[in-house]
Amino acid sequence: MNTRIGTIGTASPLAVDAHPMIDPFGRAVTYLRVSVTDRCDFRCTYCMAENMTFLPKKDLLTLEELDRLCCAFVAKGVRKIRLTGGEPLVRKNIMYLVRRLGEKIGSGLDELTLTTNGSQLSRHAEELYECGVRRINVSLDTLHPDKFRKITRWGDFAKVMEGIDAAQKAGLKIKLNAVALKDFNDTEMPDLLRFAHGRGMDLTVIETMPMGEVDEDRTDQYLPLSELRADLEKQFTLTDIDYQTGGPARYVRVTETGGRLGFITPMTHNFCESCNRVRLTCTGTLYMCLGQNDAADLRAALRATEDDALLQAAIDEAITRKPKGHDFIIDRTHNRPAVARHMSVTGG
Ligand SMILES: Nc1nc2c(ncn2[C@@H]2O[C@H](COP(=O)(O)OP(=O)(O)OP(=O)(O)O)[C@@H](O)[C@H]2O)c(=O)[nH]1
């Protein structure tokens, strides 16, 4: 096997497999999304029910164990790691993991990033930058504090704005994520776009996906992005561009603002054929697809022995089970979500 040697920081050498993991459909798996906790300080209506039951804390892997798992994936060809959740910045001592992962940048890992609701960002922004994070995604569905409280149930708009300010001041590049919700933020998109671009941030809009039971009717919330795009085109000139982040968005340039707008359309135009990612949960379960139930238990292999051979074999076996795509459907005849687990378990 062809290997190259990198280093973790200045210390232990990390054997990196020069061949990426290839799934049964010929797709290279180079992107790992890690849900470091299923807990969150918000209760967004499209993501969680108000009365959520979370995993018992005793079931969580330690941050050292998560680091070891990430290391095993980097050794197998993963180049990009995104921390997510739940809310990644509410996990106790999360900066320990960020620091450890940051040490792998340039030694196998190209990018370490995170997706956050922004509530805790103001106190972590500088340290994130110090640890090698350069780009983060912040979820923001509205610019109105009262609507923000309504959609997040528990969120404080001012804290998120503080977080965005602090992150930009620290030098972090931000992409805003907004889930497009019918009769909630559809008419506000031009304002969100001007706000994001006015502050030098990309904006991506996302179609809501049917994951987990929530208190709302998803059919009422769902807005196909083709409709949103047609509405935006009444005010803006949108030109398709070939901009790639390794994520699922397809981007356009907005002539009037000069900024980038991304469309994430899992429902109307899925991007599964170019899927490059798998998802690890905070209990060590690996989901090979966001929109399927099949999963592999990596915790057993992780805890069985200190030798990574078993772990790497378990990862290889899991990749052979990566499915072609999801089975999401949203319509009035499908009243149950396609996937029972909530988005917060796998981190989107
Ligand atoms: N169906 C599907 N949705 C995804 C996938 N990856 C990300 N998403 C959704 O895309 C939205 C934005 O995700 P982010 O966490 O910001 O990540 P990203 O868009 O991949 O990030 P970039 O690296 O900035 O492109 C979330 O709602 C995710 O659930 C995927 O593999 N499949």
Ligand SMILES: C[S@@+](CC[C@H](N)C(=O)[O-])C[C@H]1O[C@@H](n2cnc3c(N)ncnc32)[C@H](O)[C@@H]1O
């Ligand atoms: C699950 S959150 C986890 C990270 C962090 N708490 C946050 O909100 O950014 C990751 C992304 O998934 C999106 N999301 C959550 N539930 C969704 C759903 N049902 N359909 C589409 N996107 C969803 C959120 O808007 C967010 O951008």
Ligand code: SF4
């Ligand atoms: S979308 Fe993010 S912030 Fe909102 S409830 Fe889900 S995990 Fe929390």
Ligand code: SF4
């Ligand atoms: S739905 Fe599954 S196959 Fe499609 S892009 Fe997402 S993770 Fe990949």
